[in-house]
Amino acid sequence: AQSVTQLGSHVSVSEGALVLLRCNYSSSVPPYLFWYVQYPNQGLQLLLKYTTGATLVKGINGFEAEFKKSETSFHLTKPSAHMSDAAEYFCAVTPNSGNTPLVFGKGTRLSVIA
Amino acid sequence: DTGVSQNPRHKITKRGQNVTFRCDPISEHNRLYWYRQTLGQGPEFLTYFQNEAQLEKSRLLSDRFSAERPKGSFSTLEIQRTEQGDSAMYLCASSLPIRRLAERGETQYFGPGTRLLVL
Numbered sequence: 001a002q003s004v005t006q007l008g009s010h011v012s013v014s015e016g017a018l019v020l021l022r023c024n025y026s027s028s029v030p031p032y033l034f035w036y037v038q039y040p041n042q043g044l045q046l047l048l049k050y051t052t053g054a055t056l057v058k059g060i061n062g063f064e065a066e067f068k069k070s071e072t073s074f075h076l077t078k079p080s081a082h083m084s085d086a087a088e089y090f091c092a093v094t095p096n097s098g099n100t101p102l103v104f105g106k107g108t109r110l111s112v113i114a
Numbered sequence: 115d116t117g118v119s120q121n122p123r124h125k126i127t128k129r130g131q132n133v134t135f136r137c138d139p140i141s142e143h144n145r146l147y148w149y150r151q152t153l154g155q156g157p158e159f160l161t162y163f164q165n166e167a168q169l170e171k172s173r174l175l176s177d178r179f180s181a182e183r184p185k186g187s188f189s190t191l192e193i194q195r196t197e198q199g200d201s202a203m204y205l206c207a208s209s210l211p212i213r214r215l216a217e218r219g220e221t222q223y224f225g226p227g228t229r230l231l232v233l
Contacts, residue, residue: 004156009154032219034219034221036224041226042226042227043118043205043225043226043227044157044205044207044224045224046221046222046223049219049221050219051219090156090157092156094219100170101147101159101162101170101172102147102149102157102159102222103159104156104157104158105156106154106155106156107154107155107156
């Protein structure tokens with residue numbers, strides 16, 4: 001069975017600093033990988049996804065993630081944090097058959113300090 | 115594109131009562147998913163539909179839970195004889211299945227959720 005581990009339930013960065021949110025997956029074959037963001041009292045919004053091809057994926061709001069098969073990782077980064085980035089971030093996977101439900105990590109809450 | 119909508123947004127009920135939630139997916143999306151999210155956890159899959167057909171149910175979906183999508187459009191999730199452990203955010207998502215070989219990894223679009231509190 002697939003699983004997702006997000007290291008750090010809470011990450012705090014200063015405004016303008018690098019954001020790094022970690023995600024590792026467990027799967028017998030490389031899955032499709034997703035990052036979603038959830039703002040308070042809202043649903044989840046897709047930031048970016050990796051399916052195939054280029055391993056560095058760019059998403060919305062300046063975020064990007066790199067798929068590293070050898071490390072079974074899909075870490076999310078942003079060069080410069082903004083106050084509006086404060087939210088809960090979820091990494092998720094689905095088998096690369098592409099038609100089954102998402103398996104989510106427990107999430108990482110990002111705080112941005114002025 | 116009006117997005118996925120869910121009603122009600124909040125529901126408070128007493129233990130033992132029945133509750134029903136509704137999800138309206140993005141039009142022309144024929145896949146619809148239900149997830150449950152408890153405090154401090156990521157969403158967990160409950161069930162999903164392709165058109166009217168319920169294709170998969172997780173072990174989380176006890177016999178007190180039932181979901182329907184009678185005309186392949188909106189869906190309802192009913193919880194009978196609610197328990198305090200049912201308190202959670204119930205999320206709905208919709209997607210289009212992959213239609214062309216060139217496409218990969220369908221994106222699920224989430225609604226705002228229904229927050230249930232069982233007293």
